[in-house]
Amino acid sequence: MAILVYAESHEGQYKKAAFEAVSYAKSIADLSGDSVTAVAINATDSSDALYKYGASKVLKINSDALKDFSPNAYAKAISELKDGDTIVLPATSDASSFAPILALKTGFSLVTNLTAAPSSVSPFTAERKSFSGKGIETIQVTDGGKVLTVLQNAFGTKENPVSGAEEAASVSVSDADSKEKITKTEQVSTGAIDLKDAEIVVSGGRGMKGPENWGMIEELAKLLGAATACSKPVADMGWRPHSEHVGQTGKAISPKLYIAIGISGAIQHLAGVNSSKTIVVINSDPEAPFFKSADYGIVGDAFEILPKLNEEVKKFKGA
Ligand SMILES: Cc1cc2nc3c(=O)[nH]c(=O)nc-3n(C[C@H](O)[C@H](O)[C@H](O)COP(=O)(O)OP(=O)(O)OC[C@H]3O[C@@H](n4cnc5c(N)ncnc54)[C@H](O)[C@@H]3O)c2cc1C
Known part of the structure; x- marks a missing residue:
């Protein structure tokens, strides 16, 4: 089985949050004996960057129906590729918007804003941010699969190079799955560095x-x-x-x-x-x-x- 992880990209390039999510997935895989499979949607970046953090397989989806971000369509695509009981996403705005839909489609539990590597994988036990950051709670998933989101800049990136391979993946997503989509993004902030990614x-x-x-x-x-x-x-x-x-x-x-x-x-x-x-x-x-x-x-x-x-x-x- 594999831990599936969504490697989020922007204009084809992987975000730092994608490397954090892959690093987190690898920390689970090291405890459970599984491997890490990353899902890349319309990314043009080299998969080497994902192998470096522990993904041994990269499923590459190239789809016009996923060209514009749509929470429903992205959740559907990722749910079709699940190959185990764990899906890891970065806690970015986009991935956080489809994490609940993905949990619903897969029937998995949803655990958001994880801050630290799990202390156990059976049952899955880890810390997450709670009460708007005023507290840290320890959460356990005692039954069934789970969709996990990883808080940015909390667990961080951990290099863990593995030899990896790419595979083309096809999903049955069409324009009709995009109940709403973002068709244009304009940068309005003056800063060159994305606020959510910034250290x-x-x-x-x-x-x-x-x-x-x-x-x-x-x-x-x-x-x-x-x-x-x-x-x-x-x-x-x-x-x-x-x-x-x-x-x-x-x-x-x-x-x-x-x-x-x-x-x-x-x-x-x-x-x-x-x-x-x-x-x-x-x-x-x-x-x-x-x-x-x-x-x-x-x-x-x-x-x-x-x-x-x-x-x-x-x-x-x-x-
Ligand atoms: C429902 C709700 C939601 C809200 N959501 C948010 C939110 O998301 N984010 C948010 O920020 N606020 C939010 N607010 C507003 C929040 O309650 C505060 O009013 C706001 O954060 C105050 O902003 P401020 O600290 O910039 O201004 P002020 O409260 O006016 O504070 C200015 C500070 O600057 C200091 N200062 C003045 N001159 C100097 C100087 N020369 N050098 C150094 N220090 C100086 C003062 O001592 C003071 O502490 C929300 C309020 C409500 C009711």
Whole structure:
């Protein structure tokens, strides 16, 4: 039997989240004695990248009916290829949107946002993010198959090279299976790095006073190779695009490092960012609630601290 894993791609290229999902599937396979089979939909990237993380087979689907993303059609395609009792998906927006449909089609249980390798595969036992990141729960699947989603930047990528082979796979998906589909995606965020994939995120709140002051944040993000984010009011006021809004009503992210500048730390904001591994808060108010969730805090005026921080990072990088 094989652990099936969806290797998500964008414009033909595998996403980092695909490598994380393959790495996670390999951690299950190592415990269960199974192999890992990756499913690639209209990917043009080399399969070597998937062998590197432990997939010994890559099923390549080339289908016009799957050219535009549709949750129903993608769930149907993957359900037709299942060859065991475990399907692993990255917890990206797309895969998270079809994971419940896939669970329904296969009759499997659904476990979302896994953060760590399973401690057991029989019964399947692993930790997942819960309560909007405020808690970690241990979940067991005691019976039947399971669809699993893996939280981005939590388990990470683990190289585990195997020799692999590609196989062409055909599925009976037609245009009629796409009850709705995304036909066009336009990039509206200014950052070059996808927020959900980013390992470092520099984020600004209302304390930044206005959109004209975002140059400092963008400079820090560029220096650190980070994505930029913001609080909800900042997006609501049009200072930044809504694609950057993080929190309960925005994106939920889990970078290795989250730098929050001029953000108070309201519970609705924390809901989207408190799975970050390390949180740094810069705020002029020592009583700002965000400091309670911070690993490192700087009390001070962002307009004094940020230029100095940027200079220090430049010096450090120069050295
Ligand atoms: C149903 C619901 C859903 C919501 N969803 C979200 C969500 O998804 N995401 C989200 O972010 N919010 C959300 N909110 C809004 C949330 O409650 C807060 O109002 C919001 O997060 C506050 O944004 P802020 O921290 O940028 O602004 P403020 O609360 O105004 O805080 C600004 C901070 O900047 C600091 N500051 C001011 N000047 C400086 C300076 N010069 N240097 C350094 N620091 C400075 C201040 O001390 C303050 O702490 C939601 C609210 C509701 C009711």
